[in-house]
Amino acid sequence: MKKELPWIKYNEDAILHLLNQALLSKSIGSLPNRGGLFEQNYWFVLVLNELNLYIKNLESESRSR
Secondary structure, eight states, X not given: OTTTHHHHHHTHHHHHHHHHHHHHHHHTTOXXXXXXXXXXXXXXXXXXXXXXXXXXXXXXXXXXX
């Protein structure tokens, strides 16, 4: 995770924008409100999943070196 911190800090504004959009969408009710927690937090979950996939990809690349 320490290796990913520079990337996260470099992209902090974009990440915060995506998270804020997800939270705003949830708070104004523009996200589905049925089907459990995943659907209620759909965009938030997508953003976090993408970030997690990127970090895992970086970890696997650094291990293979």
